Structures are given as C-alpha cells and as structure tokens.
Amino acid sequence: MSEIQTLNGDFTNVQGNYAIAVGRFNEFVVDSLVSGAIDALVRHGVDRGDITIAKAPGAYELPLVCQSLANTGKFDAVIAIGAVIRGGTPHFEYVSGPVAAALGSISLDTGVPVIFGVLTVDSIEQAIERAGTKAGNKGADAAMTAMEMVSLLSQIDD
Template sequence: MSNLQQQRSAVTHIDGNLHQNADARIGIVVARFNGFVVESLVDGAIDALLRHGVLGSNITVIRVPGAFELPLVAQRAAESDRFDAIVALGAIIRGSTPHFDFVASESAKGLSNVATDYNIPVANGVLTTDSIEQAIERAGTKAGNKGSEAAMVVLEMIAVLSQLDIDDSSDIV
C-alpha cells in the first residue's frame, strides 16, 4: 500500500444517517399563505418523518400567516429547547411586484440565522417559484415533494451534529 493510499484510508468521514430517530423532536413551522400548495409540503414532511421512525408525538406543527413570519417563530421554537430540529415550510410565488424578492430574501436569511444563532438544524423548505405551476410541481408532483426533502435534511443533520458532539478529548493536543 502506497503512502497516499495509507493516508487516504486514515481520513475520518462523518456522514448522517436516517436511522435511530424515534427520540428526535421536530418542529414544523408552516406558512398558511398559499396553503393550497403548502399543505402538500406539510403532508410530505410528516410522512417522511414518520417513515424514518420519528414518533408522531414528537412532531409539532406550528402555523404562521406567511413566509416572512417563519424566522421569528423558528427562533422562538429554537429558544424553547423543545426541538432537536426545525423544518420551515411555505410557498412564495412571484407576482408582478418586487414583494417576492423581499419576502424570499428575508425569510431565507432569517431561517439561516436561527440555525447558526441557536445551533439547531433548520431546513428551509420554503418554495420560491415563478409560477403556481412550478410550486405545484415541487409540492408533490413532477419535482418530488420539497417538504419531504426538508424533513430528511433535518434528520441527517441531527445525525451529523450528534457525531460531532461526541467528546473524545483524548485525541486533542
């Protein structure tokens, strides 16, 4: 075995898995605006969590008026220490004014800040589309269900972070 192969085999890999999730406590923060699309995202997220072993009693759905309100409620949920991860779901569909850009940008930035400020996985499952047709496609038809995908993201992130939290100070110099 060459030195390069030896060095390659010594590399540590940390990967998330989707097993052992019964104890995961998941908050799903949902924007009611564009509910005809968003409810499919909620169904997809809940289905994915249950299929991967999360107990129904460990899933809490919190509804807010729209995508702009998601970060504040996600922050409050993170502060509560009731959840191991948060899934944010909503749909922002472009209109004829710049309102779309402001809401999409602030919602995404706010959700990202919650994750880093509170050290908790936050999946941004907020659709940002140019048309109703695109939103419908991403909520369970041609493009899959982005709510389901967001739920899978938080499960994987819980697993990754739990591996990083293992205290093995004997290796630290």
C-alpha cells in the same frame, strides 16, 4: 499512520423532536409540503408525538416562529415550510431573500438546524410541481435534510 475520520448523517439514528413551522399563505401548496414532511419523518421512524407544528400567517413570519421554537431547547431540528410565488409586484423579492437569510442565521445563532423548506417559485405551476408532482415533494426533502442533520450532529456531540 492514522485513518481520516469522516462523519456522515444517515437516516437510521433520527430519533428526536422535530418542529415544523408553516407559513399558511398559499395553503393549497403548503398543505402538500407539510404532508410530505410528516410522511418522511414517520416513515423513517420518528414518532408522531415527537412532531410539533406551528402555523404562522405567511413565509415572512417564519423566521420569528423558527427562532422561538429553536430557543425553547425542546427541538432537535426545525423545518420551515412555506411558499412564495412570484406575482406582478415586487413582493416576492421583499419576502424570499430576507426569509432565506434570517432562517440561515437562526441555525447559527441557536445551534439548532433550521431547514429551508420554503418554495420560492415563479409560478403556481412550479409550486404544484414541487409539492408532490413532477419535481417530488420539497417538504419531504426538507424533512430528510432535518433527519440527516440530527444524525450528523449527534455524532459530533459524542
């Protein structure tokens, strides 16, 4: 009887080219997320020269930027980073849902992992917690997910 083959991504085979698409709006939070993503990539052996950052005006523009990056064929993974903070208007709903849906479909359409590192929070306090204080750094978490996907997909492609 043969054994079941299980493929798992890890953090040892993470070499590749990574793009970080950044929505500049809420930059006071987003900058910490980007720093966390870069730190995680570099600490796991990704060369700084293999990281490209593309800055979009805000989170709503991230899907087009991510799609453009993925379509170049230059990147093994694209990390989308931004922050959408709920306010007193329905703007939050108009941005967060469509951005999440579009980023997911880009992965499926291009075959390039597009990692959702966009904070969708109710308050500035929650955003700050997720950008490097109590709740860790969600930019670093997104980078870890990107590396794991690059590792996993390299095993599937073999």
